[in-house]
Amino acid sequence: xxxxxxxxAELRPLFRSVAAGHRHALNSTLPAGRLVxxxxxxxxxxxxxxxxxxxxxGLWEALHRERQTSGLWPLLLAPLRDEPDFxxxxxxxxxxxxxxxxxxxxxPDLLRQWWxxxxxxxxxxxxxxxxxxxxxxxxxxxxxxxxxAGALTRSPDEHARACAATLLQVxxxxxxxxxxxxxxxxxxxxCGWSGPLNHENDMGRIAGVLRSWExxxxxxxxxxxxxxxxxxxxxxxxxxxxxxxxAAEHLALxxxxxxxxxxxxxxxxxxxxxxxxxxxxxx
Numbered sequence: 630x631x632x633x634x635x636x637x638a639e640l641r642p643l644f645r646s647v648a649a650g651h652r653h654a655l656n657s658t659l660p661a662g663r664l665v666x667x668x669x670x671x672x673x674x675x676x677x678x679x680x681x682x683x684x685x686x687g688l689w690e691a692l693h694r695e696r697q698t699s700g701l702w703p704l705l706l707a708p709l710r711d712e713p714d715f716x717x718x719x720x721x722x723x724x725x726x727x728x729x730x731x732x733x734x735x736x737p738d739l740l741r742q743w744w745x746x747x748x749x750x751x752x753x754x755x756x757x758x759x760x761x762x763x764x765x766x767x768x769x770x771x772x773x774x775x776x777x778a779g780a781l782t783r784s785p786d787e788h789a790r791a792c793a794a795t796l797l798q799v800x801x802x803x804x805x806x807x808x809x810x811x812x813x814x815x816x817x818x819x820c821g822w823s824g825p826l827n828h829e830n831d832m833g834r835i836a837g838v839l840r841s842w843e844x845x846x847x848x849x850x851x852x853x854x855x856x857x858x859x860x861x862x863x864x865x866x867x868x869x870x871x872x873x874x875x876a877a878e879h880l881a882l883x884x885x886x887x888x889x890x891x892x893x894x895x896x897x898x899x900x901x902x903x904x905x906x907x908x909x910x911x912x
Contacts, residue, residue, distance in 0.1 A: 633698060639664065642675050643809045644700065655699045657691045667821055668721045676725050676820040677808055679706060679718050684797060684805035690790040692807065702816035704806040705796055707854035717855050718806065725821030731814045734837025741772040743881035764893050768877060776874035778845040779864030785847035792851050792861035792906055803852065813850025814840040824856040825911045828884060838882050848907065858909040865904050872898040883909040
């Protein structure tokens with residue numbers, strides 16, 4: 630058995646720390662691309678490699694298969710409204726120094742804090758209280774707790790790759806990105822993506838919940854835009870009772886999905902039953 634080719638020289642700067650003797654390797658051939666640094670500019674090391682053009686068909690899937698040996702997580706990258714500088718990626722609106730590590734996060738506690746900040750109605754007038762009761766029914770202001778793990782309906786890896794292929798069919802202009810990390814949560818934090826900024830400015834905290842979702846629902850990060858994420862979900866809620874608890878987590882993590890979408894938790898939960906792709910959007 631022959632060794633895989635070593636990591637291309639253009640990708641090596643993505644690794645800020647590598648254990649002694651660790652050898653990253655990559656079989657896939659990359660298209661033309663460039664390294665992207667962080668906006669703050671205090672650290673000259675890049676945080677992302679991005680293709681110059683659309684992602685070649687099948688490349689995300691190949692890179693995803695190689696992530697353990699390459700140490701790189703692939704992302705399908707979308708710009709804000711097709712802007713020519715491909716924001717936030719090409720414009721370097723990335724802030725890794727401001728992000729904590731997903732490893733240090735307590736997902737249940739974070740979700741509880743966010744829920745109480747959104748669903749609480751202490752000292753509000755009766756009209757506002759009634760509005761929040763309608764939004765958060767059937768739970769009310771008290772955090773209902775984590776949703777139980779779902780039952781896998783397919784391989785999380787295979788499903789994520791199928792989701793990537795489908796996304797590229799619908800949005801062929803998506804580019805390919807590579808970030809140091811072997812899961813999507815770590816990749817988003819390490820490159821300093823700030824899509825949820827108006828809800829939570831520390832992507833490490835968001836990533837802590839995304840990692841919990843990967844463990845419980847087989848949810849893997851496939852694509853990222855200016856303020857959107859697409860996750861392939863291999864263990865979605867199978868009925869409305871399960872979906873209501875998952876919807877509560879979505880409201881806590883990404884309130885705009887509900888508050889600027891269907892408007893109530895119960896209506897949103899109906900859309901989550903058997904939904905094997907979750908799209909998150911922060912205003």
